[in-house]
Amino acid sequence: xxxxxxxxxxxxxxxxxxxxxxxxxxxxxxxxxxxxxxxxxxxxxxxxxxxxxxxxxxxxxxxxxxxxxxxxxxxxxxxxxxxxxxxxxxxxxxxxxxxxxxxxxxxxxxxxxxxxxxxxxxx
Amino acid sequence: xxxxxxxxxxxxxxxxxxxxxxxxxxxxxxxxxxxxxxxxxxxxxxxxxxxxxxxxxxxxxxxxxxxxxxxxxxxxxxxxxxxxxxxxxxxxxxxxxxxxxxxxxxxxxxxxxxxxxxxxxxxxxxxxxxxxxxxxxxxxxxxxxxxxxxxxxxxxxxxxxxxxxxxxxxxxxxxxxxxxxxxxxxxxxxxxxxxxxxxxxxxxxxxxxxxxxxxxxxxxxxxxxxxxxxxxxxxxxxxxxxxxxxxxxxxxxxxxxxxxxxxxxxxxxxxxxxxxxxxxxxxxxxxxxxxxxxxxxxxxxxxxxxxxxxxxxxxxxxxxxxxxxxxxxxxxxxxxxxxxxxxxxxxxxxxxxxxxxxxxxxxxxxxxxxxxxxxxxxxxxxxxxxxxxxxxxxxxxxxxxxxxxxxxxxxxxxxxx
Numbered sequence: 001x002x003x004x005x006x007x008x009x010x011x012x013x014x015x016x017x018x019x020x021x022x023x024x025x026x027x028x029x030x031x032x033x034x035x036x037x038x039x040x041x042x043x044x045x046x047x048x049x050x051x052x053x054x055x056x057x058x059x060x061x062x063x064x065x066x067x068x069x070x071x072x073x074x075x076x077x078x079x080x081x082x083x084x085x086x087x088x089x090x091x092x093x094x095x096x097x098x099x100x101x102x103x104x105x106x107x108x109x110x111x112x113x114x115x116x117x118x119x120x121x122x123x
Numbered sequence: 124x125x126x127x128x129x130x131x132x133x134x135x136x137x138x139x140x141x142x143x144x145x146x147x148x149x150x151x152x153x154x155x156x157x158x159x160x161x162x163x164x165x166x167x168x169x170x171x172x173x174x175x176x177x178x179x180x181x182x183x184x185x186x187x188x189x190x191x192x193x194x195x196x197x198x199x200x201x202x203x204x205x206x207x208x209x210x211x212x213x214x215x216x217x218x219x220x221x222x223x224x225x226x227x228x229x230x231x232x233x234x235x236x237x238x239x240x241x242x243x244x245x246x247x248x249x250x251x252x253x254x255x256x257x258x259x260x261x262x263x264x265x266x267x268x269x270x271x272x273x274x275x276x277x278x279x280x281x282x283x284x285x286x287x288x289x290x291x292x293x294x295x296x297x298x299x300x301x302x303x304x305x306x307x308x309x310x311x312x313x314x315x316x317x318x319x320x321x322x323x324x325x326x327x328x329x330x331x332x333x334x335x336x337x338x339x340x341x342x343x344x345x346x347x348x349x350x351x352x353x354x355x356x357x358x359x360x361x362x363x364x365x366x367x368x369x370x371x372x373x374x375x376x377x378x379x380x381x382x383x384x385x386x387x388x389x390x391x392x393x394x395x396x397x398x399x400x401x402x403x404x405x406x407x408x409x410x411x412x413x414x415x416x417x418x419x420x421x422x423x424x425x426x427x428x429x430x431x432x433x434x435x436x437x438x439x440x441x442x443x444x445x446x447x448x449x450x451x452x453x454x455x456x457x458x459x460x461x462x463x464x465x466x467x468x469x470x471x472x473x474x475x476x477x478x479x480x481x482x483x484x485x486x487x488x489x490x491x492x493x494x495x496x497x498x499x500x501x502x503x504x505x506x507x508x509x510x511x512x513x514x515x516x517x518x519x520x521x522x523x524x525x526x527x528x529x530x531x532x533x534x535x536x537x538x539x540x
Contacts, residue, residue, distance in 0.1 A: 079259065081245045084221070087367070088367075094353060098368055100385060101385060116370050
């Protein structure tokens with residue numbers, strides 16, 4: 001997919017008042033909990049995930065991103081805040097991550113997902 | 124609010140008043156926070172009444188400040204009169220300007236929305252080519268700044284503090300040495316945006332510190348994120364937008380100390396923080412009656428103020444028992460009536476408080492700076508919620524080292540403390 005197409009899709013999703021969760025981790029346990037949590041939400045939330053072995057078995061992923069597509073998305077996300085409707089789940093950055101709370105026993109994985117999705121924009 | 128932002132707010136308001144007759148408008152401010160309340164005070168000083176405060180928080184509905192009632196944003200079209208788009212204006216002092224503007228437009232509000240303070244250079248809610256180009260330019264500027272500092276500091280590890288707050292720096296430094304050791308970081312340089320922050324860092328050791336203009340600091344931080352520079356680290360709980368730690372507060376109360384220890388640095392809960400050891404003695408220390416004086420600290424730039432009557436009653440009580448009373452002031456701040464002004468530097472403050480014997484202050488970063496004092500210390504908390512969470516300020520900022528942590532709601536019986 002061309003960069004411009006991906007950005008168009010992103011822009012349209014935001015304009016349509018969708019909240020987008022970008023999942024950029026390999027962690028299957030958190031991924032499953034996220035899927036389960038989003039299933040229970042009666043709201044427009046799109047899940048865009050990186051392609052990891054096994055993820056394709058879940059049919060409620062709205063978009064599976066190739067490595068190049070994820071790089072493109074990350075380059076825009078890391079350039080500036082273009083929306084408050086986008087939530088990124090990633091780790092191993094040069095800034096603090098909420099995953100630290102899980103590693104230190106402050107939050108459970110369920111609580112983390114609940115926290116991240118508690119206040120989607122426009123609600 | 125710090126002086127720089129306050130001056131920016133005054134300038135923006137003056138500019139706006141030159142082009143718009145605000146007295147003929149219904150004025151709404153978006154976001155019930157300290158900066159908003161300061162803007163209401165400023166408007167009042169110019170004989171301009173604020174109609175209402177828009178806020179999404181259920182907990183804040185019903186609050187009234189100087190006649191301005193808190194409404195849900197959805198209510199603006201009803202609350203702003205017959206012709207809201209023409210007769211009203213929304214002023215924003217929050218860093219969430221872009222999100223607030225977007226919400227107002229999605230609600231159908233077409234009236235004027237003005238940013239009074241540019242708190243957030245990271246956000247522009249657009250994916251247009253022009254915006255991406257502008258933000259790319261900003262990021263590249265940040266990269267060039269980092270390169271220049273890398274030459275100056277001979278490849279030291281770069282630590283960025285995105286926000287001007289003394290308390291945050293204190294917590295950050297309490298755990299920095301332990302984090303650095305864990306990650307094999309030997310030499311580091313800290314980037315902050317105020318001299319006061321630099322002083323707090325220096326209380327913890329002879330670190331290299333660079334004080335930068337906020338916009339340059341923002342650009343460097345964005346560049347560090349964009350390039351995923353592994354020789355940098357950004358230390359804050361909710362800034363810039365990529366940091367999501369604060370969201371944990373929507374489900375759990377986590378005191379600021381643990382946010383820094385576990386959330387920011389990823390250290391175990393039972394990690395013992397470092398305490399500062401590099402202090403200087405105040406030059407006129409001998410002129411302060413030893414163990415027979417009180418240092419009042421009624422001013423805080425980022426915290427809602429406490430009613431003047433509370434301070435009056437405190438000064439009255441401590442004076443009546445023979446204590447000499449001082450007010451810690453900076454810049455054009457005025458000492459409380461019946462007290463003498465005193466202006467020690469950050470590094471000297473603890474010597475002043477130790478010598479005086481008693482400290483009474485609004486809960487601000489200054490209280491963190493003197494946490495290890497041996498004096499009797501009383502922290503006063505305005506009754507407000509921490510950001511948009513359900514937790515009160517005292518839940519987040521409670522100080523174990525202080526003898527009293529008091530939420531100010533009515534008169535305080537000073538003689539009982």
